[in-house]
Amino acid sequence: MGICCSKAAAGPGELDDDDGFPWKHDDLFHEQLWTSAGVSLHTKQGWKGANQDAMTVCQDFADQKGQIFCGVFDGHGPLGREVARHVRDTLPSKLSSYLKPKTEDLSSSSDLDSFDKSDSTSFSDMSDENQLLSTWKNMFVKTFEDVDQELRQHSGIDCICSGTTAVTVVRQGDNLMIANLGDSRAVLCTRDSKDRLSPVQLTTDLKPDLPSEAARILSCKGRVFAMDDEPDVPRLWLPDQDAPGLAMARAFGDFCLKDHGLICTPEVYYRKLSEKDEFLVLATDGIWDVLSNKEVIKIVSSVSDPSKASKQLIDRAVRAWRRKFPTSMVDDCAAICLFLNRDSSEESLPGAADAKPSAVSSSFTGSFRKVLSRREASSSEEEGTTAWRALQGVARVNSVVRLPRIGAVLSWRRRSASLDEDEDDQD
Structure with missing residues (x-):
């Protein structure tokens, strides 16, 4: 299902796996999380097989009260589901470990007040004097690189042609x-000068045809082009093989492409x-492929029960898929809506005040383990499919295409391993 919520950035062992987790059917869970x-x-499984989207929300992140971490991850490839869940479980705890020694300085520094931007600003565009925010960038980059390196060395997940995207946010x-x-x-809903939503x-969709991304890929001898039956979907390909056809320019995993621009x-x-800032939406491309930014904030802002805003957003996205792409398989969808100026005394759900505090102060997944056994069988029947099935169907809705022809890539992998062995022998 791809959801993992914890009170803090716990270690990987505490971020429980959630196969068959029935959170989406439990109103109490949503009330507690909202409150x-x-x-x-x-999240909602698409029509391609097992749901490869994953999510996480960590409260009091890095042991700082009120600080929150949110992330959504969109897996792709034969083992995309496993990659997305592994990154979901390891990235928050690793970032937290880097952040904890610096949190006191970050929290107490008044320099943050000097960076009041009307729009999101890339750290790479800031001057050297903005050292504090550069520190945040360094921590994110180091965390992402370490997680990717762990994936490369992971004996249980073959990431040669599998990977995941990630969009994460820390609110402090x-x-x-x-x-x-x-x-x-990531899209923010704010109010303009006329008080309109x-x-x-806040982010750029890192597609292979972006000029800066394409330049890097081409300099590494990778190729960028769209297939004839989907001319509006540029993909990243190996130098001499029409594989794997990755629909993004940056990702965890996908190590067959890491020497060719990814x-x-x-x-x-x-x-x-x-x-003026109302809420933030983090979502996988299953949402953005069929709904505009304006449509998304209109849907979320109009819901009568904010705790169910993400569900209504995904339901609308699924209907849009069926309407706009009737011959395509609906993609997996995952969304997190983080409300920014919520007055809990006025907006908490009816009955939420009666929720037990202990249920909120620990991992949400633990309180639902009793029902897993009852639903595990039906869940496995719904999602019980080979990883390859997730790559079948109309190419537009797949992050990776033509993987059944990946024999050449696997041959590349064997050649690469052989070259490594030859180099070791020479050493």
Whole structure:
């Protein structure tokens, strides 16, 4: 299902796996999550097989009260589901470990007030004097690179042609730090000068045909082109093989392409929040492929029960898929809605005040383990499919295409291993 919620950035062992987790059917779960964090989240399996999207929300992140981490991850390839879940479980704890020694300085520094931007600003565009925000960028980049290196060495997950995107955010008071890898997206809903709701896209969809991305790929002898039956979907290909056809320029995993332009370095952005900023939406491309930024904020802002905002958003996206692409398989969808100026005393759900505090202060997944056994069989029947099935269907809705022809890539892998062995022998 791809959801993992914890009170803090716990270690990988505490971020429980959630096969068959029935959270989406449990109103109490959503009430508690809404009451404690002002967060709504939901995911829905598409028509391609097992749901390869994953999500996480960590409250009191890095042991700082009120600090929150959110992330959505969109897996692709034969083992994309496993890659997305592994990154979901390891990235928050690793970032937290880097952040904890610096948190006191980050929290107490008044320099943050000097970075009041009307729009999101890339760290890479800031001057050297903005050392504090550069530190955030360094932590994100280091974390992403370390997680990617762990994936390369992971004996249980073959990531040669599997990977995941990631869009993550850390909210620290009025400061929003966003790290994006791939083509998921973060969109902020704010109010303009006339008090009208307006979307602000905080991240860039890192597609292979972006000029800067394409230049890097081509310099590494990778190729970028779209297939004839989907001319609007540029893909990344190996130098001499029409594979794997990756629909993004940055990702975790996909090591067959890491020497040909694919990188795991996130783009990092900063936003100084104001009272005009209403909520933030993090979502995988299953949402953005069929709904505009304006449509998304209109849907979320119009829901009567904010704790179910993400579910209604995904339901609307699924209907849009069926209408706009009737011959395509609906993609997996995952969304997190983080409400920024919520007054918990006025907006908490009816009955939420009666929720037991202990249920919120620990991992949400633990309180539902009793029902897993009852639903595990039906869940496995719904999602029980080979990883290859997730790559079948109309190419537009696949992050990777033509993988059944990946024999050449596997041959490349054997050649690469052989070359490594030859180099070791020479040494």
